Amino acid sequence: MTKRAFNFCAGPAALPEEVLKQVQAELLDWQGKGLSVMEMSHRGSDFIALAAEAEQDLRDLLHVPNNYKVLFLQGGASQQFAQIPLNLMRDDQKADYIETGIWARKAIEEAARYGAVNVAGSGKVYNFFAVPGQNEWKLSKDAAYVHYTSNETIGGVEFDWIPEVGDVPLVVDMSSDILSRPVDVSKFGVIYAGAQKNIGPSGLVVTIIREDLLGKERSDCPTMLNYKVAADNDSMYNTPPTFSWYLAGLVFKWLKKQGGLEGMKKVNQQKQELLYGYIDSTEFYNNPISQTSRSWMNVPFRLIDERLDKLFLEKAEKNNFLNLKGHRSVGGMRASIYNAVGLEAVQALVAFMKEFEREHG
Numbered sequence: 001m002t003k004r005a006f007n008f009c010a011g012p013a014a015l016p017e018e019v020l021k022q023v024q025a026e027l028l029d030w031q032g033k034g035l036s037v038m039e040m041s042h043r044g045s046d047f048i049a050l051a052a053e054a055e056q057d058l059r060d061l062l063h064v065p066n067n068y069k070v071l072f073l074q075g076g077a078s079q080q081f082a083q084i085p086l087n088l089m090r091d092d093q094k095a096d097y098i099e100t101g102i103w104a105r106k107a108i109e110e111a112a113r114y115g116a117v118n119v120a121g122s123g124k125v126y127n128f129f130a131v132p133g134q135n136e137w138k139l140s141k142d143a144a145y146v147h148y149t150s151n152e153t154i155g156g157v158e159f160d161w162i163p164e165v166g167d168v169p170l171v172v173d174m175s176s177d178i179l180s181r182p183v184d185v186s187k188f189g190v191i192y193a194g195a196q197k198n199i200g201p202s203g204l205v206v207t208i209i210r211e212d213l214l215g216k217e218r219s220d221c222p223t224m225l226n227y228k229v230a231a232d233n234d235s236m237y238n239t240p241p242t243f244s245w246y247l248a249g250l251v252f253k254w255l256k257k258q259g260g261l262e263g264m265k266k267v268n269q270q271k272q273e274l275l276y277g278y279i280d281s282t283e284f285y286n287n288p289i290s291q292t293s294r295s296w297m298n299v300p301f302r303l304i305d306e307r308l309d310k311l312f313l314e315k316a317e318k319n320n321f322l323n324l325k326g327h328r329s330v331g332g333m334r335a336s337i338y339n340a341v342g343l344e345a346v347q348a349l350v351a352f353m354k355e356f357e358r359e360h361g
Ligand SMILES: *Cc1c(COP(=O)(O)O)cnc(C)c1O
Pocket: 011, 075, 076, 077, 078, 079, 103, 149, 151, 152, 153, 173, 174, 175, 176, 194, 195, 197
């Protein structure tokens, strides 16, 4: 029998079992064509239809307005850290960034290579245990854009609100919370997300960009990093990551079957309430994040007695709970509970944590 663990990995993360089974069934012979999606031309009508369907399903899920392009790109979210300024900020311009943790910091450092970066708001005063409220931000009058990170995957802080920045394009790194609940795409200039958290396999990054922001790139912007080139070529200027695109398409279909993003929101709300609720109810575990900034997707927690960390992880693994070790920069534990990690996985985790507390508390 195939063994499937409860996988709380931060990324590449768990994928829906149903999707993996379909991929397995179709691997050798996709839709009676006698070959795998991995082995077909991206210029052929089969792949073009598959790619367009995946895009349409994503548009449906997020209600993407018609004046936005949806791009399927490579290089992960980290490459977007450079691609954003290369496309939206010229030498003499500046951009506002909101600092909320490690991923925002990386985006800031990369953008600073191309122009002036103003850190307009920072969670530093809260030890990055909360996102800074918009009343604390000092936005520039003439910024090329405002960038923020809607969910800090490592720190476990998330915005449960969308900033208001007037006419300045709002750019968001949504890598670890895209598709976890409904979001108003029309509030954004650019949304980008690496696939390996809530979309599909790594190797793919999805960028949703308002059309009027295309064609503003710096003159030295590499062709492969130019959003307009990608948009004009339906994300196929060169060979795209075809298998990741196909698999992402299956995840989008799966999400639709779960009731779309309203459906996901319901389950994700229950999952996080259950886990935080238990952590808050005991002295044995602790989560330091302020109530209003707690991530629904990544839940860092500590055992009050750190000497038990090793034993906790050993027992967890023996019981089929994988990847609960916190990020090396933070320590402690982290449970990533993305869309593909069901309520039953979180229920099982909480039961395990209770049992561990009973034995060692
Ligand atoms: C994982 C992650 C990244 C980096 O993604 P890569 O695809 O590895 O480059 C960036 N930002 C956030 C918020 C992430 O969770």
